[in-house]
Structures are given as structure tokens and as C-alpha cells.
Amino acid sequence: MSSLRQVRFLLCKDLRVELRKKESLVSMAFFGALILVILNIATGIGKQVDAETGAGILWVAVIFSSVLGLGRVFAREKENGCVAALLISPAAPWEIYVAKALVNFTLMTLSELVLVPVFYVLFGAQLNGDPLNLVPILLLVNLGFSVTGTLISAISAGTRRNEVLLPILLFPLLLPLIALAVKATSAALAAQPFSELLDQLEPMAAFCVIFAAVGYLLFPFAIRED
Amino acid sequence: MTTTNRSSIFAGVSALLIPAAIGMVFFYAPLEKTMGSVQKIFYFHLPLAFSAFLSFFVAFVAGIMYLRTRRQIWDARLAASVEIGVVLTTLVLITGSLWGKPIWNTYWTWDPRLTTSLILWFIFASCLILRSAVEEEGKRATYSAVMAIVGFVDVPIVFLSARLWRSIHPTVIRSDSVGLESSMLITLLACMVAMLTFWIGLYKFRVSLQLQEAAASALLNPKH
Numbered sequence: 001m002s003s004l005r006q007v008r009f010l011l012c013k014d015l016r017v018e019l020r021k022k023e024s025l026v027s028m029a030f031f032g033a034l035i036l037v038i039l040n041i042a043t044g045i046g047k048q049v050d051a052e053t054g055a056g057i058l059w060v061a062v063i064f065s066s067v068l069g070l071g072r073v074f075a076r077e078k079e080n081g082c083v084a085a086l087l088i089s090p091a092a093p094w095e096i097y098v099a100k101a102l103v104n105f106t107l108m109t110l111s112e113l114v115l116v117p118v119f120y121v122l123f124g125a126q127l128n129g130d131p132l133n134l135v136p137i138l139l140l141v142n143l144g145f146s147v148t149g150t151l152i153s154a155i156s157a158g159t160r161r162n163e164v165l166l167p168i169l170l171f172p173l174l175l176p177l178i179a180l181a182v183k184a185t186s187a188a189l190a191a192q193p194f195s196e197l198l199d200q201l202e203p204m205a206a207f208c209v210i211f212a213a214v215g216y217l218l219f220p221f222a223i224r225e226d
Numbered sequence: 227m228t229t230t231n232r233s234s235i236f237a238g239v240s241a242l243l244i245p246a247a248i249g250m251v252f253f254y255a256p257l258e259k260t261m262g263s264v265q266k267i268f269y270f271h272l273p274l275a276f277s278a279f280l281s282f283f284v285a286f287v288a289g290i291m292y293l294r295t296r297r298q299i300w301d302a303r304l305a306a307s308v309e310i311g312v313v314l315t316t317l318v319l320i321t322g323s324l325w326g327k328p329i330w331n332t333y334w335t336w337d338p339r340l341t342t343s344l345i346l347w348f349i350f351a352s353c354l355i356l357r358s359a360v361e362e363e364g365k366r367a368t369y370s371a372v373m374a375i376v377g378f379v380d381v382p383i384v385f386l387s388a389r390l391w392r393s394i395h396p397t398v399i400r401s402d403s404v405g406l407e408s409s410m411l412i413t414l415l416a417c418m419v420a421m422l423t424f425w426i427g428l429y430k431f432r433v434s435l436q437l438q439e440a441a442a443s444a445l446l447n448p449k450h
Binding site for chain 2: 148151152155156158159160161165168169171172173175176177179180183199200203206207210211214218221222224
């Protein structure tokens, strides 16, 4: 029970910092919306995109904007030597891992509440699928992105080139998840029944489970400062 | 000193084996019926791919061993095999594209094997970039061990999901696994042996170089 409390405590602490400074969330939503506008121009003004292209566009915006938030999750702790403080606190490394992954999950989900409506405004004319079918896809990617990303951001925050290294290290690992998400999203946007999506959702869930386990095992090594 | 001597033995032997294998490819192995002389690249492509995967497996094992024992030798082994693996995967992608162009009429297709090799290349190349970005030895070793393990875990996932996300599958890809003529098989085995000997020689050279570099930098700036 006590680890649950530790995780909740760490999560509340990070969310409170975010609530007061609003640095990650604002820049994530802003940057994501900016990418959507750029891609809208890039696909040709006045042209309607089909479900497949639309799915790709949505995920480019989500992934690139989420990296901004993810980079802050650990960089914020590194700046004032807070990682050392976290490590000598009673919280176990895996509790820190879970709390950080949940912080990132929350930030991603909140920023998508802005991005998905913007996406529909800009690209939605031809897309007649039920937007609610996107919810499980978005949540699974948020989870997979957070469990993988938290591990990788612990590594990249330990280097002096955090902002550059994070996407370089993270994106290759996420490729299978994103590719499956794009396929599922294009089916959802093309108004296919929900049962059609399960073929992609199941391996996506497997990805989340595998990388959560890998993160749980490796995070204590990645975070330790020798 | 003995390590260097042994690596020169492997390098020397491979200097004899590789020309011999090339000779076999061009003068012993028969010409493939449909693909003609283009198919000769297969004798390099497959051993390259095999030794590339071997490198990443060695890196994975070395990563686990480093995290368990914290001994520098495992970091040197990891660094050596990741470096060799990236070079070999680059060659695999190049030879594969050269072979694919005349046979499939395209340099690139999103077949599971091609996708897996490409993503592997990205993951382990990023691991090399990571190594160049970290100065402190202990940190660099830990981080690259974590990346090597995570990267290797990703491989089967990439392979399986590549099958799912690509619905229109080129079936031609299986052409290399249909039964080989026995003289072709012997040539392939000769190439494989030559490549593996070369791999061991290269690996031993790189490991001893890594250790020497570490020793030199320890002399230059003793324990900060």
C-alpha cells in the first residue's frame, strides 16, 4: 500500500509544479497545433486528406509535441540536483519510474484534448469515423510512449545533449507502436467497426506491457548517479 | 599483448578466407537460373546479415553482463559489437538494396526483414551517438548497456508488427529460402565461415582498442 502512496505523492508533486508553471502542457499543445497547421499547408491548401494520410498527420503532431513534454520530465529534476534528492528519499526507483510515466501519460492525454479537436477542424471534412474509437488508440500510445519514454529520458537527461538525444534514442524504439497506431487510426477514421481495430490494439497493448517490464527492470540502472 | 596476437591470427586467417570465398562465389558456385549473376550478392548479403545480428546479440549479452558485474571489459565488448553491428547492418542494407533493384524492381520495400534491419540500424546507430555524447565512463557504459538491451528487446516486436502493419506483402521475399543447390550451399557456408572469422578478428581488435583507450585516458586524468 505504501508504494501506492509514494507514487501518488510523486505524481501530485509533479502535477502541482506543472499546474503552477504550465510550461510543458502549453508548449506541447501549442507546438502540436503548430505542426498540424504546417502539415495542413504542406498537404496543399483546399485539398481534403483521406483517412490514411489523416492518421499519419495526427500521429506526427502527437509524437513530436509529446517529446517536448517528455524532455522536461527529467530535465526539471536534473537542473537543481533533485534526482539525487529523489534517490535518497524513501521512494524506490521503480516508484519514481511509475510516477514519472504517469505524469507524462497525464500530460500527453491533456495535450491531446487540444490536438484532436484542432485536427478535426483542419482535416475532418472527409473523415466520417466515430471520434470515440480513437480514444483507446490514443490511450494505448500514451501508455506505450510514457513507459518507453520515461526510461529513455532518464538516460538522455543524464547527458549534456538532452533535447537532441531524446528523440534520436526514442523514436526508433517507438516505430512499431506508431506504425500500428497509424494503421488502427486510419481504420477508425474510415468508419470501420471497432472490432477491426482489435488486430492492432492487441499488439499495441503487448508493446506497452513489454516496455513497462523493461523499464521497471532497467530504470534503476539508468537513474543511478555514480 | 596476447589479445593483440590472437586478433591478428583471426585477421590473418580471414585475409586468406575472404579472397578464397570470393573465388568460390565467382568460379565454383553455379549461375542462378532466373536471377543470373545478380544473385551472387546473396553470398555476401546473408553472412553479413547473420554477423550483424550476431553483433547485436553480443551487445545485448554484454549489456546485461555489464549491469550485473560493472566490469569494464563488458563495456568494451558492448562498444565493439555495437560498432561492428552498425557497419555490418549498413552493408546489409546496401547489398540488399542493390539486389532488390534488379529483382523486385525497387530499392526498398517494407517487408518485415527489411524493416527490422532498418530499425535495428537506427537503434544501434543512436546508441553510438549516445556513447559519443557522454564523457563519464561509468555513465556511458550504463547508458549504452540499457540502450543495447532495450534495442534488442525491440527487435522481435518490430518484426512481428511489421507483418501486421503491411497488408500487401511481397511474397517474392521467400525466394532465398527455397532449397539451395549443394554447390551453392557449400559456397554460402564458405562465405559464412570467412565472414565470421573476419568478425571475430575485428571484434577482438576493437575490444583491445577500447581497453587501451580506457587505460590511456585513466593515465591522462587519474580519478577525478
